[in-house]
Amino acid sequence: MSQDFKDMLNTPDNSSMYDTQDIQDNKIWGALSYLGILFFLPLVVNGGSSKFGRFHANQAFILLIADIIGGVLSSLLGKIPVLGSVLSALISLLLLAYTLFGIITAGSGKAKELPFIGGLLGGGRLPIGSAIPDFGTLRRAARDN
Numbered sequence: 001m002s003q004d005f006k007d008m009l010n011t012p013d014n015s016s017m018y019d020t021q022d023i024q025d026n027k028i029w030g031a032l033s034y035l036g037i038l039f040f041l042p043l044v045v046n047g048g049s050s051k052f053g054r055f056h057a058n059q060a061f062i063l064l065i066a067d068i069i070g071g072v073l074s075s076l077l078g079k080i081p082v083l084g085s086v087l088s089a090l091i092s093l094l095l096l097a098y099t100l101f102g103i104i105t106a107g108s109g110k111a112k113e114l115p116f117i118g119g120l121l122g123g124g125r126l127p128i129g130s131a132i133p134d135f136g137t138l139r140r141a142a143r144d145n
Contacts, residue, residue, distance in 0.1 A: 011118060014111040018052040023109045030056030030106030034099050039064050056106045059113065062120050063098055070095050 015023065029042040030053055039060035042053025074088035098114055105112045113119055 011113045011115055014055075014113075015109060018055070018111055022050050022052045023111075026050040026053040027107055027109045029053050031103045033057050033060040034063060034102035034106065036064060036067070052111060055111050056102070059102060059118055062117055063095075063102060063114060066098065066117055067095055 026042060026046065029045045029050070033039045033041050033053075033056050039057050042048070042050055042057040045053065048054070070091045074091050077084040077087045077091075080087075098117070102114060
């Protein structure tokens with residue numbers, strides 16, 4: 001494997017950008033966010049105030065989009081005898097590897113982008129959480145009124 005390819009797989013660890021307590025409190029939610037539609041969990045737990053959780057929710061959302069695209073590609077490729085089955089299996093294995101990478105990095109308290117696809121949509125910096133209301137703020141506002 002060439003050094004350039006290894007460098008592309010070894011995405012930088014941005015954990016130092018996040019509060020240590022935030023990481024400890026939300027690494028489980030970050031890991032669970034990589035399980036398909038559960039990407040939103042870090043956005044609703046603790047009022048969605050975790051920056052570490054939002055980073056992993058964004059990465060998991062990118063992976064969910066890749067899963068959907070991979071599923072469509074696999075179904076189209078499945079129509080090609082033999083070669084289609086092999087390519088579909090490779091796509092599935094790649095997506096499984098991405099899922100495991102996300103779960104392991106979030107569970108170990110690291111903020112690493114998914115290789116190749118993690119930089120899409122701002123690499124977790126484009127806040128999909130901005131489309132979901134901050135439940136903590138809404139709860140406080142309702143309590144104060």
